[in-house]
Amino acid sequence: MTSSSASEPRPPDFAAVEAAAARLHGIAAATPLVESPALNARIGGRLLVKAECLQRTGSFKFRGAYNALAQLDLAARKLGVVAYSSGNHAQGVAAAAARLAMPATIVMPSDAPAIKIANTRSHGAEIVLYDRQREVREEIAERIAAARGAQLLPPFDDARVIAGQGTVGLEIARAAQAMDAAIDAVIAPCSGGGLIGGIALALSGTIPGVRVYAAEPQGFDDMARSLAAGERVRNDPAGQTICDALMAPTPGVITFALARRFLAGSLVVSDREVESAMAVAFSELKLVAEPSGAVALAAVLAGGIEAKGRTLVVVLSGGNVDRETYAAALRCG
Amino acid sequence: MTSSSASEPRPPDFAAVEAAAARLHGIAAATPLVESPALNARIGGRLLVKAECLQRTGSFKFRGAYNALAQLDLAARKLGVVAYSSGNHAQGVAAAAARLAMPATIVMPSDAPAIKIANTRSHGAEIVLYDRQREVREEIAERIAAARGAQLLPPFDDARVIAGQGTVGLEIARAAQAMDAAIDAVIAPCSGGGLIGGIALALSGTIPGVRVYAAEPQGFDDMARSLAAGERVRNDPAGQTICDALMAPTPGVITFALARRFLAGSLVVSDREVESAMAVAFSELKLVAEPSGAVALAAVLAGGIEAKGRTLVVVLSGGNVDRETYAAALRCG
Numbered sequence: 001m002t003s004s005s006a007s008e009p010r011p012p013d014f015a016a017v018e019a020a021a022a023r024l025h026g027i028a029a030a031t032p033l034v035e036s037p038a039l040n041a042r043i044g045g046r047l048l049v050k051a052e053c054l055q056r057t058g059s060f061k062f063r064g065a066y067n068a069l070a071q072l073d074l075a076a077r078k079l080g081v082v083a084y085s086s087g088n089h090a091q092g093v094a095a096a097a098a099r100l101a102m103p104a105t106i107v108m109p110s111d112a113p114a115i116k117i118a119n120t121r122s123h124g125a126e127i128v129l130y131d132r133q134r135e136v137r138e139e140i141a142e143r144i145a146a147a148r149g150a151q152l153l154p155p156f157d158d159a160r161v162i163a164g165q166g167t168v169g170l171e172i173a174r175a176a177q178a179m180d181a182a183i184d185a186v187i188a189p190c191s192g193g194g195l196i197g198g199i200a201l202a203l204s205g206t207i208p209g210v211r212v213y214a215a216e217p218q219g220f221d222d223m224a225r226s227l228a229a230g231e232r233v234r235n236d237p238a239g240q241t242i243c244d245a246l247m248a249p250t251p252g253v254i255t256f257a258l259a260r261r262f263l264a265g266s267l268v269v270s271d272r273e274v275e276s277a278m279a280v281a282f283s284e285l286k287l288v289a290e291p292s293g294a295v296a297l298a299a300v301l302a303g304g305i306e307a308k309g310r311t312l313v314v315v316l317s318g319g320n321v322d323r324e325t326y327a328a329a330l331r332c333g
Numbered sequence: 334m335t336s337s338s339a340s341e342p343r344p345p346d347f348a349a350v351e352a353a354a355a356r357l358h359g360i361a362a363a364t365p366l367v368e369s370p371a372l373n374a375r376i377g378g379r380l381l382v383k384a385e386c387l388q389r390t391g392s393f394k395f396r397g398a399y400n401a402l403a404q405l406d407l408a409a410r411k412l413g414v415v416a417y418s419s420g421n422h423a424q425g426v427a428a429a430a431a432r433l434a435m436p437a438t439i440v441m442p443s444d445a446p447a448i449k450i451a452n453t454r455s456h457g458a459e460i461v462l463y464d465r466q467r468e469v470r471e472e473i474a475e476r477i478a479a480a481r482g483a484q485l486l487p488p489f490d491d492a493r494v495i496a497g498q499g500t501v502g503l504e505i506a507r508a509a510q511a512m513d514a515a516i517d518a519v520i521a522p523c524s525g526g527g528l529i530g531g532i533a534l535a536l537s538g539t540i541p542g543v544r545v546y547a548a549e550p551q552g553f554d555d556m557a558r559s560l561a562a563g564e565r566v567r568n569d570p571a572g573q574t575i576c577d578a579l580m581a582p583t584p585g586v587i588t589f590a591l592a593r594r595f596l597a598g599s600l601v602v603s604d605r606e607v608e609s610a611m612a613v614a615f616s617e618l619k620l621v622a623e624p625s626g627a628v629a630l631a632a633v634l635a636g637g638i639e640a641k642g643r644t645l646v647v648v649l650s651g652g653n654v655d656r657e658t659y660a661a662a663l664r665c666g
Binding site: 026031034035037038051053095119179279285326331 | 428660
C-alpha cells in the first residue's frame, strides 16, 4: 500500500544516483555543457553552463520525478501521484506520470506563472489551485493523496527525487572528463535543496575535492542561514522574489543533511542580479533562463565566487518563464 | 601568394566534409539535437532541432570560417583575412582568425544589427562599414585584400567554407544514428547556400535517400526560384525582410551546383511566420533564435512540409539577435 508516508526519510547514496542515471537513460535528455569565450573573458576563467533548461519539461525536475515514479509497482502506479509545486516540479511530475501512464494531480498556487500551469495541464494532469497566503499546500495534497491511496511525491525531501536530480551532477562529471576540464567548483540553484544535494552527492563520488555551492535569491536564503546556524531556519513568509521556483520556506530534512556534509556554502543574489544573468544567458549563451534558473549564473557574474584562472560549472536549471517577465529582464538586465 | 582569387571554384566532396570535421573537433561545439514532446504533438510527428545557436559565435558560420583559415600556411595567415558579411560570417571569421592568430578585417553594412557589429569587434577584428544602398561590399573587400595580399574569404561560395558548414550535417547523421532515429527530411536556412549545400553533401554520404530542403524568407527566395528556373536568378534589390542574414542576392555558383544535385526543394516563409517560430523556440525549446535562424523551424510549423508520422530535423542556425527585435517577436509571435 502506498500512502503519503511513502517518501524515504534516509538520504540516498551514490549508488542511488547511478541507478537513477540508468533509469533515465534515453528518457531524460543528457543536456549539454555550453561555453562562451566572451563570458570566459569576462570572468577571467572558464565557465561551463549545464543547460538544464533544455531538459524535458524545461527544467531538471523531470529527472527526480521520473526516478521516483518509475520505482513504483504497477498497483501503486494505478492509484496515481499527487504533488504540490509552484510549477517546475508540477510539470516534471505530470510529464513523468504521463510517460508511466499514471494519473497525476498537482496542487499549484493560483499565482504561479501562467505558462507553468498551462504546461502542467498539457501533460494531462488534474490541477488543483490554492491561495498561497491562506492555505497550506502540503495539507491539501496530503488530503487528496490519502483519499485516493495515491503516492504523494514531495518536491525535494525524498531520496528518490534527490537521486534523480543528482544525475545532473553525474553528467557534469562525465562531460568534464570528456572535455578534459578540471573543475574547481559547481554552483546550482537551491530552493528546498534537492538539486544541489543530489549534485553534491554525485560529485562526491566522481570528482572528490570539487567545491559545491548553492545559490539562492535574497529573502529566500534559508540554506545559507541554515548552514551558518547549523540547523534548519525558515524564511520570512512575507518575502518576495522574482525567483518563483525558489520560494521553499526552509531546507528539507534529508537535503539539509546532505548540504551540511557536502556543501562549501550558499551564494545569495538579488533579483536585479538575476535579471542581468537572464540577459547574459540570452546574449552570450542563446539560452532562455527563467529567473530561478539563473541564480547560479548570477552568483558567478556578480563576483560571489573567485573565478580568475578557475573552471566553474553553473547549472542553468530551467527556462519556464512568461514572455512578459522575460522581456522585462531583457530591458533591465 | 594568396589573393582574392584564392577561393576554390570546384565543389567540395564528402571527404572534404570529413576532413573539416577532423579540423573542427574540439574547437567547434558539437551542438545538440533538441526535442520537445509538445512540439512533436503539435506537428503529429517527431521534430529534432539542431541547436546551432549554441555554436561558438552564436551561429554555424564559425565552422566554415575556421575550416578555410586553418588550411592556410603560416605565411598566408600572417597576411590576414578580409571578409564581407551582414554579421554572422563576420563573427565566424573574426573568431576563427583570432583562434589562428590572424589579423582580420570585416566589411559590414552600416545597418547590421548592433550586436553583430559589437561582437565582431570583440574578437579583435577591424571593422569597415559600408552603405548597403550605395556601395558594393565585394568591391570594398577585394580592394582591401588586394592591397594587403590578404585572403578574401567569401561567405558561402567557397569549397572550404561549404565543407565546414557541412559538418552540421555529419553531426545530424551521427546523432540520429545514436538515438536510433530514422530521419525523413532535413530543413536548413538558406541565404547563399553554403549551409544547406554542405549539409546536403554530408547527408548524401551518411543518410542516402533523406530529403533535404532549403528554407528562405519571402522576397529572398532566390534558391527556390533558381531551382525552378534551372539557373541562378536574383532577388529584387528593393526587398525587405527581418531575416538580416538571409539577404544574399543570388545563390553561389558552387552552392547552386550542389543544390541542383542534392536538394528536394526550398520552402518559403513570411516574416510573420518567422516571428512565430522565434516565439515557439522561446517557449518550447528554450533556445534563442534570431530571425534568420528560425526560417526552417517556421517552414515546418507553417505546414510547408508534411510532418505527420515523420521524423524531421530543422537547423536552428543562429541566435544573434538584438533584444528589441527579440522582444517584438515574442509580442507578435
